[in-house]
Amino acid sequence: MSASASTALSIRDLTIEIGRPLVHGVSLDLHAGRVQGLAGESGSGKTLTSLAVLGLLPRAARTSGSIRLGEDELLGMPRRALNRVRGKRIAMVFQDPSASLHPQLTVGTQLTDHMRVHLGLKGKAAEQRAVELLETVQVPRAADSLGRYPHQFSGGQRQRIAIACALACDPEVLLADEPTTALDVTVQAGILQLLRDLAIERELAVLLVTHDLGVMSAIADDVAIMKDGRIVERADRATLFADPQHEYTQTLLAALPGSKIDGAGFGEDTDE
Template sequence: MNATAPALRISDLTIAIGRPLVHGISLDLHAGRIHGLAGESGSGKTLTSLAVLGLLPRTARTGGSITLAGEELLGLRRRSLNRIRGKRVAMVFQDPSASLHPQLPVGRQLTDHMRVHLGLRGAAAKARAIELLETVQVPNPEGALSRYPHQFSGGQRQRIAIACALACDPEVLLADEPTTALDVTVQAGILRLLRDLATERNLAVLLVTHDLGVMSAIADEVAVMKNGEIVERADRETLFRDPQHEYTRILLAALPGSRIEAVPDAAVGDPVAPAEETEEKEDADE
């Protein structure tokens, strides 16, 4: 158990939209670690991540507490939240085609965040944008700045979306089903990238997914949600080797091969396929 203070703490969070949907859940996210939140559709996991940034529908009612380095986020006015969104807490969504503006070049989308939160403009913003694209391994980063999202493969678009999320060096990264729409080999590259970013940038990452196979690859801790409640939580190896709750066992049994063991940390960095081959394959598929 990490004894340091959490970067983000969710305490007794409740969410109701017409009816109660999330029932008093608690999570601690620590710097440099990936905390997985797993569960089937409708379990409340995505609502939990949206609540952190105040992105729930206007009709939503929340209770409990969400603190960022001790600062309460629940109930903040929009102006105060806007100072946090993208700067201290960033989010990567499931579909990069929806999260990236189709009519703006990649360079504009990367530098907008920098102008607002960091005051960077001109050559300084461009240099940082190129650096970010290099970090997420987008080919020809300087040339990529003038291209539009539709000119990239799905995997590259998700890497660009991650670069946008990293633009202002956030403390916390929320990743909501970031690999669901991608080919399996491309998924592996995105997961390795998230693992590396958490370690190298000391990011606290909340990885939301229905896929426990994804969790087995990179999560340090996993919490399993069902019907708005956390039914089990444990470190990765313990949960996959010795699940305690029947619902967790059902989710594990649904995985291909019906049995899965935690992947050693060293294996996360092993390439599944060369980056060039992976992107070429995806481009051909499109």
């Protein structure tokens, strides 16, 4: 399969200014069925890049370049048109599920709202789909979970529910911004394995934004390293971890415990 045939999202020469230049000419392609990692320390511009895709930057932000979803240009797209893309063709999973899930709405309501708006699904059809989504992300007792509230679930289960909400309308692209940072280590592996499986099974293009190269080694097919608003190195995972070329990448890898990445250790999410 050629790279061009599988390209789901293409970012070209993206620049972002918020009072001062913060992202400088970033170019990145996301491919169906693959996880693209975007790594760097805090302030490197990686989260800004992901937020720009969905038009979620602050009002004061000034952008240039191109972000294309298929034939559609997202950068500068009118807000009404962009709202039809958000949640339906591109979805996002944020760092803290407690913040992204509404505390006063049931899980079922939050899942079916997406379907009602974007798919026109209501009633039993929406409820059945909600159950199937919760089963897909491995939330126990899926049918019973629809009537419960986010605070009644563990942190790992809340993140799985947030992923289910993101998948509700079968998006082409999933943006995951530090999706395991708020979780303990034993739960992280299960969430990462889930994202990896979803990319493969649903031909989903995933952008994984993280500061943690250990996370990247476990899930990403391709990795781009950002520093000071620029991509300084990119390669497939095996090449980058075996033979990093840029001094900054070498420094990040050297800081990892044991300075050795093997990508092993996936386990079950035991956070019940």
